[in-house]
């Protein structure tokens with residue numbers, strides 16, 4: 323059995339058939355996971371200025387760039403092992419660098435609330451064993467974390483939910499479109515207008531305290547009733563809801579406070595984003611957007627998006643992410659104008675514009691370690707395929723040694 | 726899937742009974758439930774019905790891969806989410822601690838398993854839609870939002 327790193331569910335019941343140092347067949351992983359486990363078609367090679375180089379020289383040059391930079395940033399981390407992340411934080415400290423991860427434009431704010439215990443959270447195993455009401459809000463788990471409903475929430479039989487989805491559980495979807503998750507929730511799908519989440523939360527909190535909502539009163543009252551009667555409820559907060567309510571997370575806290583039997587779980591995409599948030603939080607009290615100086619300073623200008631907008635960084639180390647594929651186009655020209663060091667197993671859009679590329683082993687397949695599941699549980703990753711690549715952890719250690 | 730009427734319209738409509746059914750309509754029903762093959766209608770083999778025969782065969786093509794229970798898995802639509810693996814009552818009964826609780830199947834008695842990200846059906850005779858006491862079970866169709874499982 324191995325662990326899948328396809329998403330933050332880190333399914334650890336996967337079987338593989340290995341042939342000629344490659345995974346030939348994957349059993350039990352979803353399509354997304356199987357594709358990830360089979361590895362990339364286009365392996366990254368070490369290079370400097372787009373010219374092939376040997377790995378030692380690439381590492382030395384990377385260290386030199388970071389050392390000479392006035393304001394370097396270390397970014398990515400959501401597809402790196404906990405061990406690599408902790409090395410990354412050490413490196414940032416040593417360089418007095420900015421460190422940020424993908425959560426700064428994803429679920430960071432929500433995870434911070436969870437770590438600060440502002441929400442009642444629970445584990446996915448609790449959800450499986452106890453939950454009777456499941457609310458997918460702005461989340462299409464069925465497509466983003468494909469085994470969420472089958473492994474943990476709606477379909478499985480759990481300790482106190484022996485009759486599974488047929489009788490023991492209700493799944494609800496609140497979304498702006500009828501996603502695949504909403505299709506499963508059928509009679510309990512609440513379609514809301516774009517950016518309508520805030521208003522819906524307010525109507526729902528009103529309904530919970532007995533006020534009749536102005537719009538769609540019958541259905542919102544019905545939803546409030548289901549939620550009130552829940553023995554063990556879970557709200558899975560997707561990126562749709564997070565983007566829609568922006569910094570106004572407190573209204574979600576208020577909703578949570580009105581529902582004493584409910585638990586709030588942020589839906590995380592990349593396999594170890596939560597791992598990075600937890601590690602940095604432990605070190606600094608913040609989950610992202612930190613600059614190390616004599617102390618750790620947390621400011622919005624240290625978010626990758628802001629830093630690129632303000633052109634305030636002069637070197638970027640990227641690992642465990644492909645920012646070029648997801649950042650707004652307007653920032654890309656600046657990104658391409660500064661030295662970028664890319665550590666990745668595969669050729670990515672970012673690696674194509676990078677000054678230095680350093681190939682790494684595929685974590686969870688070619689190198690082991692650990693990662694934190696979306697609910698905070700630490701899961702071991704195994705390195706099962708023999709290979710000659712350095713693990714991202716080792717590459718970061720080597721860069722540190724070179725400084 | 727085509728309707729009985731669509732199939733019927735393409736038959737000779739002479740009720741000649743050569744296929745063993747009492748009417749062409751009955752033969753159309755038998756075609757749809759895969760109890761009869763197009764070739765059992767001997768008149769349609771004739772050249773004058775060539776176009777109708779080809780149309781019939783193309784309409785029935787999607788169901789040609791169906792197993793004895795009539796199940797077709799459209800692998801191109803499957804996301805490997807395992808909802809069917811966990812929801813199928815046969816899988817739950819045969820593997821209560823594995824598939825039944827959301828995990829990977831722990832034995833070979835299950836109907837559904839996911840290989841290379843796509844569902845594969847085996848032990849099809851265990852399916853509740855098969856055999857003497859068959860029931861019209863929808864437990865694997867309902868949890869699949871992409872419509873990857875179909876019975877014909």
Ligand code: SF4
Pocket residue numbers: 326327328329330331332333350351352353354355356467468469470
């Ligand atoms: S749900 Fe996520 S962790 Fe599980 S098999 Fe699919 S991609 Fe991998």
